[in-house]
Amino acid sequence: MTTTDPTPGSLRVKGATLHYEIRGQGPLLLLIPGGTGGAASFDDIADDLAIGHTVATYDPRGMSRSTLDDPDAEQYVADHADDAFRLIGLLSPHEPARVFGASSGAITALHLLSTHPGRVARLVAHEPPVVELLPDAHEHRALVARVRDTYRDQGLMPAMAAFAEGMKKDDDGSGPNPEITLPPHAAARVERTRANLPLFVGRVVPAFMAYVPDTDRLKALSDRLVLAAGRDSRGELPHRAVAALAERLGTGLRHFPGGHIGLTTHPAEFGEHLRDALGTR
Numbered sequence: 001m002t003t004t005d006p007t008p009g010s011l012r013v014k015g016a017t018l019h020y021e022i023r024g025q026g027p028l029l030l031l032i033p034g035g036t037g038g039a040a041s042f043d044d045i046a047d048d049l050a051i052g053h054t055v056a057t058y059d060p061r062g063m064s065r066s067t068l069d070d071p072d073a074e075q076y077v078a079d080h081a082d083d084a085f086r087l088i089g090l091l092s093p094h095e096p097a098r099v100f101g102a103s104s105g106a107i108t109a110l111h112l113l114s115t116h117p118g119r120v121a122r123l124v125a126h127e128p129p130v131v132e133l134l135p136d137a138h139e140h141r142a143l144v145a146r147v148r149d150t151y152r153d154q155g156l157m158p159a160m161a162a163f164a165e166g167m168k169k170d171d172d173g174s175g176p177n178p179e180i181t182l183p184p185h186a187a188a189r190v191e192r193t194r195a196n197l198p199l200f201v202g203r204v205v206p207a208f209m210a211y212v213p214d215t216d217r218l219k220a221l222s223d224r225l226v227l228a229a230g231r232d233s234r235g236e237l238p239h240r241a242v243a244a245l246a247e248r249l250g251t252g253l254r255h256f257p258g259g260h261i262g263l264t265t266h267p268a269e270f271g272e273h274l275r276d277a278l279g280t281r
Contacts, residue, residue: 004047006039006057011090013083015073019065020058020087024050027121028092029280031057032084034103036196038064041102044267045274053098053280056091058083060105062203063196075203077211081111088119096121098278102263103127103238104208113225114217124277126228127238127260130245132212140166140237144209151201159201167260169235215248222251226277233259 006021021039023046031049033041038059042049049055059066061083062075088097096119101109106128113120131140143166151159218225227246233239238260246253254277256262257269 016061023055026053028097029053030099032101032105034105036193036200045271062199075207080108084112085116099123114214122224124226129238130241133244219249228254230259230262231255
C-alpha cells in the first residue's frame with residue numbers, strides 16, 4: 001500500500017484532460033496502466049520505485065479522473081501514445097524517461113517508443129496483446145466482434161464474460177485456470193474502476209487488439225526494449241502475443257511473477273523484477 005501521498009496534476013491533451021500523480025525526485029519513470037486501471041494500479045509499487053526517481057502515474061483518457069471532451073469519441077492507440085509523450089514532455093522536458101506499460105498500456109508504450117524514440121531511455125512492456133502477430137489472428141478478430149456484438153445485444157457483463165473466455169489458456173488438457181484471489185485492497189480498486197468497463201469493452205478493446213506494431217522499427221530500437229510476460233500466464237492470449245513479438249524482434253522474453261495481472265497479485269516481487277528490468281537499482 002502507499003505510504004506517501006502523491007502530488008496530483010492535470011494536463012490538457014487533444015480531446016481530453018489527463019489526471020496524473022507524481023512521487024519522488026530524480027529521472028522520470030512513467031507507468032502506463034492497462035485495462036480499466038489508472039494511476040491507482042501502481043499504488044503498491046510506486047513508492048519503492050520513487051526512491052531516486054520521479055514516478056508518474058496517470059489515468060488514461062476516458063478512465064476514472066481523465067475526462068474526454070466527447071464521451072462517445074473513438075479510442076486510438078496513437079492518441080494514447082501521444083498522451084504519454086506529452087506527459088513526458090511536461091515532466092521531463094530535457095531528458096528521456098524510463099517507461100513501463102502493462103497490457104493495453106504496453107501497446108501504448110510500444111507505439112510511444114516507435115514514434116518518439118528520443119523520449120524513451122528504456123521501456124519494459126508487460127504482455128501487450130498484439131494479437132495481430134499470431135497465426136490465428138483471424139480468430140481473435142472474431143473474438144473482438146463477438147464481444148462488441150454481445151455488448152450491444154446483451155449488455156456489459158455478458159460481453160466481459162465473452163472477453164474473459166477469449167483470454168484464457170489454450171486447452172492443453174490441464175483443466176480450467178485456477179481462480180485468482182485478489183488482495184482486499186486490490187479487490188476494492190476493481191470495484192472503483194467498474195465504471196470504466198463500458199469504455200474499455202466498447203472502445204479500447206476493438207482499437208487496441210487491432211493494433212499492428214511496427215516490428216522493423218522496434219527491432220532497430222530493441223536495445224532499449226524489454227518484453228515481459230507472467231510466469232503463470234503461458235498459453236494465455238497476451239502471453240502468446242508478446243512471445244510472438246519477442247520472436248520477431250529476436251529479443252527473448254523476461255518472465256515476471258504471477259500472470260497477466262502479476263502487478264496486482266504479486267506486487268512486491270513484481271516491483272523488484274521491474275527495478276531490475278528498468279536498470280533502476
